[in-house]
Amino acid sequence: MDLLNIIQRNQNPTPWSEDEKIPWHEPEFSRRMLDEHLTQDHDAASRRSERIDLQVSWINETVLDGKPSDILDLGCGPGLYTTRLASLGHRCLGIDFSPASIQHARERAAARDLPCEYIHQDIRTASYGSGHQLAMLLFGEFNVFRREEIANILSKVNNSLDPGGVLLLEPHTFTAVKEMGLESPTWNSSPYGLFSKDPHVTLRECFWDDAARATMQRYYIIHANTGEVSRYGQTINAYDEDGYRQILSDAGFEEMTVSPSMGEDKGTDELMVITARKSG
Numbered sequence: 221m222d223l224l225n226i227i228q229r230n231q232n233p234t235p236w237s238e239d240e241k242i243p244w245h246e247p248e249f250s251r252r253m254l255d256e257h258l259t260q261d262h263d264a265a266s267r268r269s270e271r272i273d274l275q276v277s278w279i280n281e282t283v284l285d286g287k288p289s290d291i292l293d294l295g296c297g298p299g300l301y302t303t304r305l306a307s308l309g310h311r312c313l314g315i316d317f318s319p320a321s322i323q324h325a326r327e328r329a330a331a332r333d334l335p336c337e338y339i340h341q342d343i344r345t346a347s348y349g350s351g352h353q354l355a356m357l358l359f360g361e362f363n364v365f366r367r368e369e370i371a372n373i374l375s376k377v378n379n380s381l382d383p384g385g386v387l388l389l390e391p392h393t394f395t396a397v398k399e400m401g402l403e404s405p406t407w408n409s410s411p412y413g414l415f416s417k418d419p420h421v422t423l424r425e426c427f428w429d430d431a432a433r434a435t436m437q438r439y440y441i442i443h444a445n446t447g448e449v450s451r452y453g454q455t456i457n458a459y460d461e462d463g464y465r466q467i468l469s470d471a472g473f474e475e476m477t478v479s480p481s482m483g484e485d486k487g488t489d490e491l492m493v494i495t496a497r498k499s500g
Contacts (some may be wrong), residue, residue, distance in 0.1 A: 221449040226423070226440050233427060235434040239453035241364065245342070250320035252414050257298050257321060266300055266359070271485055276304040278483030279354075283386055283495065284310070289353035292380060294343045294373070295361040299325030299336065306334040313349060317342045344369050348380035355380065355387050360491060362391035363456045367467075370457075374471035381498045387473055389464075389494040390482075394433075396490040397458035401428025401435030409444075415452060419444035433458045464494055474499045 230237070243249050256265035263271065279301075280286060288309045293302050296314030298321040306312050306329065314336065316322055322340040329336035339346060344365070348355075355377045362370060377387060405425040415422060423440040438453040459467070465476050473496035481487025 221451060222447070223442070223449060225449055225451070229438075229440075233436055233438065235429050235432045235436050235455040235457075236366065238436075238438065239451065242452050242454050245317045245319070247319055248417070249414075250318040252417065253318060254298060254320040254324055256414060257300070258324075266297060269300075272300050272304065274485040275482040276301060276308075278485065279356075279388065280305065280308050280310075282483060283388060284354060287353075290351055292348055292352045292355040292377070294348075294355065294357045294377070295359075296325065296338065297321045299328055299338065301356070301358070302336050302338075303328055303332070303334055306336050307332070311335045313337050313339070313352070315339045315341055315343050315346050315348070343373060348376050350380050352381050353385050355385070356389075358388070358390040360390065360392045360456075362389055363397060363458070364454055365457070366455075367457060371467060371471065374467065374473070378472040378498055383498060383500050385498045387468070387494075387496045387498070389496075390491050391459065391464065391494065392456065392490060393492050394458045394460040394463075397435050397456050398428055400437065400456060401426050415439065415441045415450070416443060468494075468496050472499050473497060 244253060253265065260268050291302065291305055291310050291312045293312060293314045296302055296316045297318065299314055302312035302314045302325065312335065314325060317340065319340055322338050325336070325338045365373065403426045405423070407421060407423045409421045411419045413420065413422070421442040421444070425438050427436045429436070435456045435458065436453060437456070439451065441450040441452070461478060468476055476494060476496040479493040482493055
């Protein structure tokens, strides 16, 4: 792509019309993303250690009652939750399609001899195994899948849980997703960043589709050394509380509860915490 592609871009794209997902699975991209996961400078890609510690404590004490459990972590990233939970006596299976994150998680667990298994696959197509007492999908990942995809993921999760097993979600609020889509266009320059290892300019614009109840985010990356342009994008679906309740019920879950945060973690206005149990 070049600058002409930016000038001639679609001024009113619809959800899923351009890019399926930001390419977390590409090796170089995933290595740069790993840096974002591990930094203690911000909570953008993953939370900082202090907040993760608070959330893990809440999961262990409130969700699991401190009982050793088999845990499935979908979109586990570099294992920041699973390694902590395993150190408390739980067995963990993490699945993620970022190769750098999975490699980091495996090395970290092996160095501490923790009962963790990590699978490098897309959670849309991966097998989840069985016999889990808890399944987790955290930090807004729920919303980046098409509605039929997340319905299938939830159905597979239900099949992987023991009767009475718990599903823990941390999806976006409806308001947060809509506000993302209404944000003004922005740009910035950087010598290095998530989208490029070389100097570049990032142009970002967002769109809200009220009928589809979804936000589309589009990024154009102008590479300073070559003048070439790359485009990345993703769609984020919005659900209100009734929408979450319905899709969970359809997948065989019941007893849905909603909280603003996990225990003593301060939480944000962007995310909510949902727990539900496998029926029967």
